[in-house]
Amino acid sequence: MPETRDDWSAWISREERRSDRLTPALAARWLATFDLPTSTEGALPQGIHFCLCTPDAPTAALGADGHPARDETPDSFFPPVPLPRRMWAASDVHFLAPIAIGASIERTSRIASITPKSGKSGEMVFVEVAHETRADGTLAVRETQTLVYREAAATDAPLQPPPRGEHRFGAGEWQSHRALEPGEPLLFRFSALTFNSHRIHYDLPYARGIERYRGLVVHGPLMASLLLQLAGPLSRFSFRAVSPAIAGEPLHLVVREDGGALTLGAFAEDGRQIVSAEGSR
Known part of the structure; x- marks a missing residue:
């Protein structure tokens, strides 16, 4: 490359x-x-x-x-970019x-920018797009959108994210909390609305066998839209993908506000962070 x-x-x-x-x-x-x-x-x-x-x-x-x-x-x-895996990173x-x-x-x-990087997960290229x-x-x-292109996972690589742990998410420190299980119909409809044909969102054999996800992957902007609905109107909102969310598994959306500054997030049932976000009124 x-x-x-x-x-x-x-x-x-x-x-x-x-x-x-x-x-x-x-x-x-x-x-x-x-x-x-x-x-x-x-x-x-x-x-x-x-x-x-x-x-x-x-x-x-x-x-x-x-x-x-x-x-x-x-x-x-x-x-x-000759790297086959693409993700909406932030x-x-x-x-x-x-x-x-x-x-x-x-x-x-x-x-806006194209930045190659090397790390523990291999070669990556970050592309920033200003809309x-x-x-x-x-x-x-x-909006400034960051996409990341990555190397393909080995065909025998462990499925991601790891199996759910024994811990359970606690919403006590958050002011607003919504729990849901995003299912296949929601993913299908959002893919249709965005004309997004990335197969990780609807093709389970591809998502598991080729890209090595544990199940169908919930879209980043879908979770961002849900967080915006929970928080109410904002003047600025930034989010970053931390870990994949899997369809059919509990998803916890949370918001905490302090003086007009908001901290938002999406978490799996076992407390694994999926999306990190912040905003302002």
Whole structure:
């Protein structure tokens, strides 16, 4: 693989523009996915931007994992990093204006940085993407998203995350707590809303046999959306993936606030941290 970020220098500052509309039908599907009250007008809760201006690569242009394939052509927005495993590692989001049902959406995305790293888990490449989402011409969301590309796991590697331990999560130190078990229908609907065909979210034999997860993996932005709903409107929200969440297993979402600064998180039943997050009003 290339050893320095200069090998992908042509991709730095590469831009992609997409347009969309928050139609009443999309709003209804999003609200139904999260079991939220139906609405035909007004602004939707924060997190709807994850489902706007989604990728639309043809099916024939998808890679073996379900993500759009990357190559050397000018049409490839993402650099052709030769590492096969892709994860949404983190996001830093600034909410600047609400997004109302019926709004016309324009999103500009720019490759901000490409950083190779080596660690105990092998070679990795971190790609930062800066997004600006406008609703009816008003800047509504500014987000920096961090993706990580990794080496493939060995075919006999232990399944991740490890089996659940004997400890149990305690919510005593948190002010708000919601427990749920995200199941296959929720993962399917969120994949459909985001046009995300990464097979770890719906193809159990692939998730286990190829990417070596213990089960279907819950989407990072799905958990981020649930945390935003628990916390209420924020001006800034950042989250980082710590460990995979597995479909059908208990998930604990928690929030603690001190003077307008919020600490948020998602935890497994045995206390393993899944998502680390913070925010401000």
